[in-house]
Amino acid sequence: MPRYDFRCRACGSTFEVSRPMSASDDPATCPEGHEDTVRLLSTVAMTGGAAAPRPAGGGRGGCCGGGCCS
Numbered sequence: 001m002p003r004y005d006f007r008c009r010a011c012g013s014t015f016e017v018s019r020p021m022s023a024s025d026d027p028a029t030c031p032e033g034h035e036d037t038v039r040l041l042s043t044v045a046m047t048g049g050a051a052a053p054r055p056a057g058g059g060r061g062g063c064c065g066g067g068c069c070s
Contacts, residue, residue, distance in 0.1 A: 005042050010034035 001018045008015070008030035017028045028037050 003042075004028075005040040006030070006037045007040055008032065008034045009036040009038060014040070 002021055002024070003016050003018045004024060006015055006017060006028045007013070011030065011032050011034055013030055013032065015031055019026070027035065029035050030037055
């Protein structure tokens with residue numbers, strides 16, 4: 001189930017709520033009982049075993065490889 005971050009405008013606390021995506025825009029009450037909250041934009045870090053694509057030319061030289069920037 002997705003988790004959504006909220007911040008309370010009354011007390012400034014930040015908290016997390018787990019709920020279905022269909023309820024993502026529903027209001028949330030902070031743990032202190034305040035109802036004036038706003039949902040925060042969450043950042044997601046994903047890691048995995050897939051390799052990044054290799055640059056054209058086998059990864060040797062080129063601007064990103066340091067060959068043309070010197």
